[in-house]
Amino acid sequence: MKNRKHPFLAACLLAATGAGYAPFADSQEAGRQAEAIEEIIVTARLRSESLLKVPVTVNAFSREDIEDAAIRRPNDYLSLVPNVTLVEAQNAGTTFLTIRGITQVRNNEPPVAVAVDGMLQTSPNQFNQALLDLHQIEVLKGPQGALYGRNAVGGAINITTRPPSDTLEGRLMLGAGNGEHREAQVSLAGPLAPGRAWFRVNGYWMDRDGYLPNRNIGGHVDHKQDESVQVRLDWLLNEALSADLRLYASNTQGGSLNYNWQAFDYDLDTFTFAPADANNADVIYEQNNRSMNDRDILEVALKLDYKASWGTFISISSINRMEEWYGADQAPYSESLTWYPFGPGAGPFDGIAQQYWDVGALSQEVRFSSRDDQPLRWLAGAYYVATDRFISTPVVDDTGVGIVRIERRPTGAGQPATFSFLADDNDNTAYAVFGQLNYDVADSFEVSLALRYDEDERVQTTSPHHTGGSANDRRVATFDKLQPKLTLRYEAARNVNVFGSYGEGFRSGQFNQTGTAAAAAAEGIDGVFDVVGQEETRAFEFGLKSQLWEGRASFNLALFGTEVDGQQYFLFFAPTSSQVLAGIDQVELLGGEAELRSAIRGGWEIHAAYAFTDSEIKKYSADPAFVGNKAPYVPERTINLGFQYRGPLTDRFDLFARADYEQRGKQYWDPDNSSARNAVSLINFRAGVESDRWTLKAWAKNLGDERYLAEYVLGGFVEQAPPRSYGIELTYNF
Secondary structure, eight states, X not given: OOOOOOSHHHHHHHHHHHHHTSGGGGOHHHHHHSOXXXXXEEOTTXXXXXXXXXXXXXXXXXXXXXXHTTOOSHHHHHXXXXXXXXXXXXXXXXXXXEETTBOOOTTSOOSEEEEETXXXXXXXXXXXXOOOSEEEXXXXXXXXHHHHOTTTTSEEEEEEEOOOOSSOEEEEEEEEETTTEEEEEEEEEEEEETTTEEEEEEEEEEEEOOSSBOTTTOXXXXXXXXXXXXXXXXXXXXXXXXXXXXXXXEEEEEOOOOOEETTEETXXXXXXXXXXXXXXXXXXXXXXXXXXXXXXXXXXXXXEEEEOSXXXXXXXXXXXXXXXXXXXXXXXXXXXXXXXXXXXXXXXXXXXXXXXXXXXXXXXXXXXXXXSSSSEEEEEEEEEEEEEEEEEEEEEXXXXXXXXXXSSSOOOTTSOOEEEEEEEEEEEEEEEEEEEEEEEEETTEEEEEEEEEEEEEEEEEEOTTOOSSOTTOEEEEEEXXXXXXXXXXXXXXXXXXXXXXXXXXXXXXEEOOTTHHHHHHHTTOOSOOSEEOOEEEEEEEEEEEEEETTTTEEEEEEEEEEEEEEEEEEEEEXXXXXXXXXXXXXXXEEEEEEEEEEEEGGGEEEEEEEEEEEEEEEEXXXXXXXXXXXXXXXXXXXXXXXXXXXXXXXXXXXXEEEEEEEEEOOXXXXXXXXXXXXXXXXXXXXXXXXXXXXXXXXXXXXXXOOOOEEEEETTTEEEEOOOOEEEEEEEEEO
């Protein structure tokens, strides 16, 4: 066992002590002037409950929190959650979420179930999208598979959008910033038929030239454009039955594959095979082609609520469609033809790497739940989803004519030759049944048992144009798991709750593209198989939730231990630009979190959190020498600190200021721990003036201009994180 000593207990004591002797202690009058922290009602257990009493570790953001922190994309709120990090790299749809040491890797399912207005997202490429008209966000930690099903191995995220309004209202926001950043957002809501039907529509537009320059062809490699629209219609069919229709559509375009290979010297235009370094953020971009990315998302969901004397029936039907393509210079991402060691033959070769996704899904969920006002409460439901996914990964010769977009077949006559074309269709069908019982043994003691069975059948058929193995090859695999969760909650004192839980979860296995396992074996890479096994977790958790000083402060504590079998991780195979998944037999995770939030007199609020995750590879059959190493993508700690102030400036205007500090601790990117990225510290800041109708604010992200790598891939393939950005925005409410 490796050293597991942490300053965690000391941090908890300091947080509690600091809360006890904060400015609340100045005087009784000061306490009366402080405002109570807003009470939040969450749906973590698929019914409405107080955040203080629900026996799940939840970080919840209210509508006011969302406005104050300017939450408009997933990383805006995930950066505020302890023991959670998000890597954004490669293309619009690629993100790597790590939650309590449970990680996501490229081309893999997320470690959390993500639901928007109750609709579960079906493709990981949907997650990183513009968030419009948000009402509330809940980030649940720990296995949630007993209610949310497959992929909720690390937790779940519930996002709810703002409902329509009884009165006509609207909002207009205009913004600009460095990197030629421009954005606009407009929202309009009101009644369609008074007392019966309502609408809300929101449109968003953003255009940015970028921050990372291409020294060869000019411009910036991280350019981005986003256009999104969301429509929500609510209506009462009768006194007991209501309907909610949500439509979301977006198009995102920009740069992709913004990597640098540390083995290549971009000044000398030659390979030096220098040692890889996860802290070397001196990245040069000089591709001779302007990289491109094009993603379309369509989400349509219909939710029906029927309220009866016995309880509630809910039906959620959804259609999802996601299409994404991106293309850029292949490794080594240089400006000219090079003697590329993986090219065909022994001559100069420069490649263009691409990938194309076309994913469609149809899902249906039904839930029956009892009334909340009884000692024994129950819930039962079923879920079904059918997913059709096509993916191709071509590598094309770069002859100087630019990037020729490839989707379902290689290039034709008169076009640059296709060096490699890996492509397959994946038809997935999954279903689940689940239930939950909550029983109040006494007024202060609750026992909860939840259970869910998921089965996921996957069929992969290679394209007739596939070059990495047999064309039209068909493979079938089924992944399934019974996922229980037992929870005990005890109200130890007024506004003090403690809970303990044991839960299991699983993430479906899947297929690597046909031929990648054989190609990896030929290059001496072990542990890569055509079928990637499912990932399973078993987790214990102890938690404490409390409110202090008449609701003006909250202090929460959680400790957890998780065993992971078959943790999935990512390998890059340069010859065919293949993105390969492999598995680590067993990983152990031990960690905890302490969080403090206080509302202080005079309009001040403070928040602080310390979290750690100690990871250790316990078994790894592909290379036993790595046993005892840290698991990849897991920061050893996260620290969140911040303040917010809102107070009168004049009779009509208030002054607003907010700062958020985030530290992501040291982490490794691969199981052999080849190179660790040191701790990264980031500061975001917002300040301005507000009135009932007008708001003018300035903002800055990465205020300290921290230079670090957003991603490091074994072998020294790296992408630089965005530098400091800043801007101003004007909002008008009507």
